[in-house]
């Protein structure tokens with residue numbers, strides 16, 4: 149072992165939680181990001197601590213719902229058709245991940261990863277002085293018809309099989325919990341274990357402040373690659389010509405991790421599922437908790453800076469310009485469901501979910517280089533899974549048992 153630090157590449161929620169977990173255990177840690185803590189996908193997400201979401205995206209029924217989603221201009225899924233050739237191998241793997249056996253295995257792995265979320269976040273939020281950022285108010289999914297609810301039966305049953313509390317709601321229950329919703333929802337499901345944060349960006353920046361205050365170093369720079377000695381990586385290279393030596397490195401660069409892993413000898417089918425939302429500073433209505441629209445698959449989150457409305461998936465890669473028509477489409481639908489909604493002065497945002505086709509992240513040691521660990525690919529659940537990912541990486545680096553089987557998350561599973 150050298151005197152060099154552990155370098156974490158990427159200061160999103162996953163990298164920041166990892167850096168903090170390592171620092172808390174006494175390691176010297178440097179985190180490097182080309183922008184700054186939380187400036188990418190972790191900045192504007194929906195803020196859900198979605199500990200109940202054990203259902204992978206690709207399930208036996210998903211594929212049959214895709215055409216109707218794609219051809220609905222206000223639907224939850226869109227593909228930039230020019231990107232289709234590049235996307236096809238990922239889509240093929242995504243489809244194959246949806247067999248009953250695989251879904252059962254992925255759900256079990258997700259359940260393991262999600263179960264310790266609160267226990268792992270607790271000390272981090274406490275250290276950063278932001279425990280009050282977490283609202284443990286549950287979350288409702290609401291449907292306009294029993295038929296819509298029936299389409300999601302597979303997912304609700306799968307959650308129940310994993311011991312997750314799911315409470316059916318009548319139209320009257322929904323009205324009572326959220327009087328601001330238009331009275332058009334016939335039924336719903338409540339997941340009391342879910343929670344949300346007042347501001348996901350603040351979670352990362354508060355952790356970054358704590359990290360700095362405890363001696364952690366935050367560098368700004370784009371990592372372009374690695375330097376090797378006898379085939380073993382020992383330094384990261386940056387675009388401004390620096391070389392930063394490390395004892396170990398953790399790749400936590402979100403949707404941009406693929407080329408870094410490739411340089412380290414691991415090919416991963418990482419794609420991005422782009423998502424959009426609008427945050428309304430003065431929405432003119434009040435919601436008590438997070439709400440998912442079961443018919444449209446996007447969410448309302450009441451946050452410190454206003455009401456955030458959005459979600460959806462756009463498959464268009466990392467380079468295509470944003471299409472904020474997606475955010476506008478969701479806002480238009482929201483106006484129907486939230487009478488009196490004031491849509492003035494909204495801030496539109498797009499983020500790049502880092503997604504593997506089996507809905508599981510990569511969390512673990514490189515099989516090629518023992519001083520490299522990976523922590524990326526958290527898709528729709530990076531905020532939720534950040535703290536546990538960080539703690540697991542710290543356990544693995546120290547040779548401790550992380551408390552559950554982490555083999556489903558290995559980088560060479562594809």
Ligand SMILES: Cc1cc2nc3c(=O)[nH]c(=O)nc-3n(C[C@H](O)[C@H](O)[C@H](O)COP(=O)(O)OP(=O)(O)OC[C@H]3O[C@@H](n4cnc5c(N)ncnc54)[C@H](O)[C@@H]3O)c2cc1C
Pocket residue numbers: 157158159160161162163180181182183184185186187188189190191192193194195196197198369370371372400401402403404405421422423424425458459460498499500501502523524525526527528529530531532533
């Ligand atoms: C619309 C939307 C809603 C969402 N809602 C939720 C939700 O409710 N709950 C939930 O759990 N998750 C949610 N997510 C998912 C969540 O936001 C992501 O999974 C999570 O932010 C990923 O975190 P990350 O740290 O892996 O990536 P990022 O936050 O993208 O961080 C990666 C960092 O790496 C840096 N980087 C990249 N390449 C390099 C390089 N070469 N050199 C240096 N730095 C580099 C980037 O600058 C960036 O800061 C949502 C996502 C979207 C888009």
